[in-house]
Amino acid sequence: MSNIIEIRNLVFKYINDEELETVALDGIDLNIEEGSFVVVLGHNGSGKSTLAKHLNGILQPTEGTVLVAGMDTRDEKLMTDIRRKVGMVFQNPDNQIVANVVEDDVAFGPENLGIESEEIRRRVDEALKAVDMWEFRSHAPHLLSGGQKQRVAIAGVIAMRPHCIVLDEPTAMLDPVGRAEVIETIMRLNKEQGITVVLITHHMSETIDADRLIVMADGRIIDDGTPQQVFANVQKLRDAGLSVPETTQLIFELRKEGVELPLSALSVDECAESIFKAFA
């Protein structure tokens, strides 16, 4: 399959008022395949948000290149095309909802693209149904729960028909119920509509179903593979200041005691089964 995003030797430095540099990204090489579900993991300040903002041209590389569907993000003229290909959902749902009514907010993106009104209507209805928020179309956003607001934000992005959605810690401010709603919605969009998903998170439980897991530390990618491969390297993750899923933790400790267990059992069921087998 083709790559929706290609990043070559990306370096990014923040420069503050006193001319002090912070190297936030330090040589990133990364391809993201169309249709895949990629999770990016890393401790605070490891450069995840900075990387995300490069994927739709909000930030431009200090060095290196970022190509979105073959388009260079440094080309101002391509900005609208890039942003309709890659949609972005942020952490705080309150700060990305523009309108007073749910459906008006979802319409905001398509309106900016200059699409005619009947087509916008169609897309808005479709997007709201896809995130299961259609019954709330004429509600005021500030009366919704966190998970619902975040789903409205996702609808606002998919109404623009992007090929890829980047979500920067979309569940960080939500309660467990809201978190489950949002993750379930994202996974459905990936499976059913084939939208590429780049999910940034630090909840281990959200990483298990990913096709691919990327671990970042200090502006670099330190690990990249399937969740099973990545979590098998428990010690390396700990060194990067990250914990591992509770299931992996349990298996890791049992292995240290000499019990024969595969580190690839990530879900609770798999884990329970392998432990059951080991002791049977």
Add this chain to the structure above:
Amino acid sequence: MLKNITLGQYFPGNTFVHRLDPRTKLLIIVVYIVALFLVDKITAYLPVIVFLAISVMVSKIKLKSLVSGMKPLFVIIVITAIINLFFTSGEPIVKLWVVTITKEGVRAAVFMLLRISLLIMGTFMLTYTTAPMQLTDGLESLLGPLKKIKMPVHELAMMMSIALRFIPTLIEETDKIMNAQKARGADFETGGLVQKAKAMLPLLIPLFISAFRRADELATAMESRCYSGGEGRTKMKQLCYGAIDVTAGAAAIVLLAMVILLNTFGI
């Protein structure tokens, strides 16, 4: 305690008044205000009152919400009426100690009372029956011609609608900060004006910092959704005039005509 601010409140509905194009309602309110200020005979208030009463009845807005919306302005209305009552010179009708009430004073007070209350209730009817976004859309469309002389009409309308969108969010946040500070012993209720203002300072600083952060994030989110000003933008809900707008417009013209007529021939 901050929850019951009724600034720009909207009561959703699907009545004749609700369905009117926001531009029609804006134009009607202008006609209504002109008519109100043209009144110079007491009987000429009658069509204005009837017009308001009909729109209240048709829109099913509760009279209670209309009156309670006026509460914060009640003091101003009464003071204006009293000043007019006592300080208008003319033919005296009552003399009490140092105050004299003149015939002209009574008239001026009644006029002022009616004028201000009808003005406020009329504008409330507009915001009660029109969604804020529609109102800003209507304004943008009506002021559209001013774009030719480089007025940032779209930007102003956008600012207004974002401000309206964030009012509840910021009120909620103020409440939260207030409670957090009350929990640590802050006192917002007692003391004089200066003391109260001082107590508000630790409230305003975090609120402003947070508002700036929100503004920054919102701008990024809007850019991510391809926003780049009003140029080339379309609307999902396009404004369009219908038969009901013609009827309502005609009613407003009748109102104006009646006021002028009663001004000339009434008492």
